[in-house]
Amino acid sequence: MNNYLFFSKSEKVLRSSSSGGAFYHLAKALLNTGKAAIYGTELRRVNEHFENSISRIDNISDIHRIMRSKYVISTFDVKAISKMVLDDLSNKFKVMIAGTPCQLERFRLFISNLIKKDDWDNIFLVSVFCHGVPKKTFFDKYIDELNKKYKNDLVDNINFRYKKESWDDFCISIDFTSGKNIVERQSDNPYFTLFCENYLLLDSCFSCNFKNCQYFDFYLGDFWGITKIGCASNMNKLGNSIVFANTDKATQLINSLFNEQNECFLEHLNDFNYVEYCLKYNSAFLKSVCKPNDYDKISNIACKSIFKAYKTFKRYRLFNKIKTRLFKKR
Numbered sequence: 657m658n659n660y661l662f663f664s665k666s667e668k669v670l671r672s673s674s675s676g677g678a679f680y681h682l683a684k685a686l687l688n689t690g691k692a693a694i695y696g697t698e699l700r701r702v703n704e705h706f707e708n709s710i711s712r713i714d715n716i717s718d719i720h721r722i723m724r725s726k727y728v729i730s731t732f733d734v735k736a737i738s739k740m741v742l743d744d745l746s747n748k749f750k751v752m753i754a755g756t757p758c759q760l761e762r763f764r765l766f767i768s769n770l771i772k773k774d775d776w777d778n779i780f781l782v783s784v785f786c787h788g789v790p791k792k793t794f795f796d797k798y799i800d801e802l803n804k805k806y807k808n809d810l811v812d813n814i815n816f817r818y819k820k821e822s823w824d825d826f827c828i829s830i831d832f833t834s835g836k837n838i839v840e841r842q843s844d845n846p847y848f849t850l851f852c853e854n855y856l857l858l859d860s861c862f863s864c865n866f867k868n869c870q871y872f873d874f875y876l877g878d879f880w881g882i883t884k885i886g887c888a889s890n891m892n893k894l895g896n897s898i899v900f901a902n903t904d905k906a907t908q909l910i911n912s913l914f915n916e917q918n919e920c921f922l923e924h925l926n927d928f929n930y931v932e933y934c935l936k937y938n939s940a941f942l943k944s945v946c947k948p949n950d951y952d953k954i955s956n957i958a959c960k961s962i963f964k965a966y967k968t969f970k971r972y973r974l975f976n977k978i979k980t981r982l983f984k985k986r
């Protein structure tokens with residue numbers, strides 16, 4: 657496995673990406689090789705709700721639609737996607753598919769029976785490091801509640817990785833159809849807080865079968881801990897990606913970006929011990945998150961109201977803090 661620190665030199669790309677924009681530049685590099693199609697997750701408003709599903713683009717001007725992490729499960733119709741990919745392959749397109757490891761594995765197993773071994777030379781599977789994804793019902797509930805709270809207005813767009821000053825600002829930006837915009841710190845945002853604290857995740861995320869697996873061509877993550885491992889002098893204020901390139905064709909594609917040094921920065925991390933790194937700073941690649949003890953209680957409330965579940969969570973937290981202090985004093 658080859659490991660890289662990566663970031664875009666374009667402020668626009670960095671602000672549209674969750675981390676350092678590795679996905680954008682890898683997709684662009686593939687599009688530049690000739691005919692190519694890129695598949696990724698697009699969040700779209702449909703009336704007062706949102707759909708989050710896989711879209712296909714074959715032009716760099718459309719890539720903004722499938723950039724940035726959306727913290728809700730995306731619909732992944734493996735039959736329909738495979739059919740589109742088969743069409744692409746027969747039309748001599750190269751294909752890149754980005755998703756969570758469980759989605760990509762479903763795709764890999766399904767399409768393996770339908771393609772020739774050589775076809776894999778033209779397919780790039782790009783996995784994100786995956787903390788887990790929230791169930792769609794929670795996201796729908798949150799949007800419903802926001803629409804009710806801001807009467808006569810509808811949520812038009814939501815950016816869970818708004819980089820106000822820097823990538824580790826942890827802000828959420830919400831646009832409304834009236835043009836109004838609100839920005840909240842992550843810790844003040846009920847949905848994002850409950851997601852990070854693991855109350856909204858699918859059950860399968862607590863015992864994920866795809867940790868520390870190296871099935872796919874690329875793994876992309878946030879380069880948390882960058883300041884601690886000697887790369888700090890090269891870090892970027894608006895986002896840093898860690899990239900694992902796991903196959904020869906993936907290494908070739910990312911190495912082609914060394915020729916694009918006016919557009920992006922990449923550094924090959926020669927002596928990088930990924931296990932040690934992930935254990936310390938970014939465990940999502942290695943192990944599943946833990947189910948909170950009060951998961952059932954809080955997530956049951958969240959089914960009815962995300963705002964109420966957040967209030968209850970904060971109350972429990974405060975209560976536990978006080979209890980721990982009292983016990984310590986004794």
Ligand SMILES: Cc1cc2nc3c(=O)[nH]c(=O)nc-3n(C[C@H](O)[C@H](O)[C@H](O)COP(=O)(O)OP(=O)(O)OC[C@H]3O[C@@H](n4cnc5c(N)ncnc54)[C@H](O)[C@@H]3O)c2cc1C
Nearest residue numbers: 673674675676677678679696697724726754787877878940
């Ligand atoms: C649900 C989720 C949890 C994550 N958890 C972690 C984590 O714990 N630690 C970590 O280091 N990184 C995590 N990531 C990955 C990280 O947020 C970035 O997506 C990754 O570093 C790529 O960023 P980028 O700047 O290269 O490009 P970006 O443009 O930000 O790339 C985002 C990519 O993810 C795809 N995507 C977006 N939303 C979804 C979705 N809901 N389901 C499937 N694919 C999606 C997009 O199509 C795109 O390819 C997570 C991503 C997601 C979607």
Ligand code: SF4
Nearest residue numbers: 757758786788861864
């Ligand atoms: S944590 Fe595992 S099961 Fe959950 S979405 Fe990610 S890859 Fe899928």
